[in-house]
Amino acid sequence: MGSEAVIEKGKAKANLDVFSSTLQELAKHDRNIIVVTSDSRGSGKLAPFGQKFPAQHVEVGIAEQNLVGVAAGLASCGKKVFAVSPACFLTARALEQIKNDVAYSNNPVNVIGISAGVSYGALGSTHHSLHDFAALRAINNIIVVAPADNFETEQAIKLAAQTDQPIYFRFGKRPMQNLKEDNNDVFEFGKGRIINEGSDIAIIATGETVSPALQAAKKLKEKNISACVVSMHTVKPLDTSLITELANRCKAILTIEEHSVYGGLGEACSSYLLQNKIYKPFRIMGIPDEYTVTGSQQEIFDHYGLNEKGVAEEVLKLLSK
């Protein structure tokens, strides 16, 4: 890897763009980096990758099951494979291939779910992935990662290229401002990243919901409430030692995710806390189990309170109990 920074300082890019540029950097020096797409090179921001490295790009057409199976075969021969498709199709239609051909057979594929959560907004439920954490958490031998910002994305992809283990990545589409001024954190799978120190409330968020959590923390500061904001980029394995530390330090815990409130980060945290006899006021924010409201990603976020105001209100409610 050269020393040139992939991310221009201060400029917010979609994590997917950073994923693509990081992968291009890696591919320059490693011909075993292979991207597999299912007519998804455009939405995956991978058209430049395909142009620069045609020999390292495999296109299978719109066929997600085949995408993952082919990726597993390539990985079994030592290729560092990134299988890229919208998260909604990849983790539903090809779930059996992820379970058997990747996780169970231990073929170290990087399964890349793009435009995840409600990124596709008004395209509706067919294009939303609000189940992927739940589905993949219940499958043995796959790391589940949702980078929050450009820094985490770049670090995670570089690390994935050196990791001989199945990993699922979940990326959204919107430009994400880096959450911290300095990017000196050591990024590790399974280690949450503290974005903002605080001791009244712990806000544990993942992916694109860390940003509204941080905004809420700034707003709460005006009311003298100090919020510790964590980017729990790795949903599995969960950083349980950090959760314990947060529970010891804070009066209450709030989790936020762009996922069903069932089976995701929140339930993972609550399960850990309860089973370890750590009892704190606790609430899961996410998409409720209902016919999801229609609108853009931001409108859906606003509708369900996944924004600065909604998060701040939930914190106040939790602390007032």
Add this chain to the structure above:
Amino acid sequence: MIKMTSKQLQKKSIQYRKNILKYIFHANAGHTGGSLSCIDILNVLYNDVMNVSPENFKSPDRDRYIQSKGHSVEALFVVLADKGFFPESDLSTLCKYKSHYIGHPTRKVNGVEQNTGALGHGLPISVGTALAAKMDNKKFRVFTLLGDGELPEGSNWEAALTAAHYKLDNLCAIIDNNKLQITGPISEVCNTDPIDKKFESFGWAVRHVDGHNLDELKKTFSAMPFADGKPNLVIAHTVKGKGVSYMENVIKWHHGVPSEQQLEEAMSELDNAMVTIPDDF
């Protein structure tokens, strides 16, 4: 690899059939009919065609065998044991608590390339494996065995397109065409005929073979690639339960386990078949 004579191969097939029945009886579980229909194909692949052995199993240049019809695992296990991938006595643990010798192939067993069992998975993985060989200019070939009953799985057809698109003439899919599935004849459950024309129209080079004629199987595989730049399909016409007369073409033996008396009867029939093959010298 020192190649076996036709007679030696024939004897192997009979011994393999005996071992399949022995271990299925011992485990009180197994896919009997399908293991007996595909065993001659595995015999020829492992003893005549493929460059794979316990010695080179870690080599990136070995030929690959991926069993898409994972349920016929007993056939694979007896061949792998015979090739020395593990002691045959391990098979006495088949389907027992904590054994890795379970009802489908897993990589916990030496010699198994991929964990299979859910149908429609072997072909896509084999396509990826064959593609990796092409990318690295490696000469190894990829063989995958499909049941005819698993062809309705859509992933097979997705992979068939990709194999032709990338001109994977180093890939050989073999269909164990025993014409029966658990519910009944395939033609009645969901007719897949004509398989050859379907694959040909997808851009594959197709050969038919008697899946129990070892010489024909050898000849067919030695002709690979059947056409430059086309993936190879071998439709092996087989008989479910082949070699045990009361099991042949009888659906209940899909996963039927013989009683002690039935086992004796089958063994005696196979022993009789064995003595009809004269020694080479």
